[in-house]
């Protein structure tokens with residue numbers, strides 16, 4: 001059930017005014033809430049912290065949260081009134097993600113029993129607003145979750161936030177390996193890597209492909225044999241790609257590449273990577289199958305040097321750990337513009353993650369058409385119909401802009417002559433408005449696509465990162481979308497350089 005061994009802290013705010021009995025009750029109730037939430041099967045463990053009653057205690061717990069590597073965020077709740085000037089010092093230094101749970105211990109007003117003792121203890125309705133005021137005044141990013149703490153909708157929102165803060169924590173040391181540079185002359189996949197490290201934690205390193213080739217040459221026949229056994233037992237391998245088939249040599253080479261890449265990444269704690277079909281030198285072929293399978297194991301990937309998308313794929317995969325649906329690198333491939341059936345075919349020349357596959361993938365070998373290398377092995381499959389999101393981060397010169405488009409995956413027709421894994425989707429609200437908005441926003445042709453996640457995850461992530469987010473969904477109109485971009489232009493002129 002847990003997505004990692006990391007934890008979030010539960011901090012209850014109060015003050016000394018109420019006396020020992022009330023404060024004892026505050027602590028007991030908060031402990032019961034933490035226990036209840038932990039029993040609800042949330043993605044991270046919640047750790048109860050002693051009630052904070054003064055500026056010093058608030059400051060201390062914030063400093064502790066910052067320095068504790070296991071703490072990836074804090075949930076705050078005011079059981080009683082906690083005068084919010086006391087929170088200024090702590091919130092000023094806090095740099096772990098913040099969630100404000102606006103709830104109360106009791107579900108219903110005890111109509112027959114309610115008295116001033118009850119009101120002395122149960123003050124969330126006004127206490128949380130006083131606290132919320134200072135968070136807002138300090139322009140501190142927070143997720144506010146309102147409702148009864150035992151209810152599924154409240155717990156679902158906390159669960160989303162937890163998955164996001166766990167992914168945010170994962171990206172504090174997001175090391176991205178680029179084999180080769182960005183593809184020559186391509187604009188949208190490039191960007192300010194220094195700013196990306198400041199804002200998002202991405203550390204982007206360049207590796208000459210020769211460094212990887214050295215690893216490929218060191219792979220043993222036994223390692224290749226073991227990798228091939230995994231392929232043969234996991235996928236539907238076409239006869240030509242099976243042992244003895246004419247294309248088996250390409251599968252053997254793919255296995256060699258995969259063993260080498262896994263070792264290369266593990267030794268360097270690399271979490272995402274990019275390749276470039278223009279920079280292969282002594283590589284036998286573009287590592288398609290390896291990229292697909294590494295993505296399925298949680299690595300981020302971006303084609304043609306697209307390090308921003310590689311990082312986002314990684315982050316979205318960490319958010320989605322254990323959820324149904326899959327997450328993959330995608331590219332807007334080509335359109336169907338038939339009246340009444342306008343949709344976008346999604347694919348890439350090789351690298352689509354099998355986590356989105358509808359059925360057992362087929363392993364086959366075909367020529368690539370560009371790059372002038374040997375025919376690469378790849379997994380072929382379709383994506384099951386259903387709702388998903390496509391997301392990207394672009395560098396628009398003075399800031400990073402994140403864009404999320406809700407999409408509806410539908411069935412494609414068979415394409416017997418196009419050997420790529422794919423998805424076929426209608427960007428919401430429809431292809432014309434969806435693509436128009438995306439293009440106006442400067443969105444990439446590459447995306448991180450997920451059927452496991454919803455827009456809420458991206459919203460929480462952008463909030464924590466402090467970057468712009470534009471939504472394209474069923475309610476999008478071009479007129480409003482343009483206006484939002486104009487307003488954001490002014491907002492980020494004033495607010496961009498905060499870290």
Ligand code: MN
Pocket residue numbers: 303304331348446
């Ligand atoms: Mn591409």
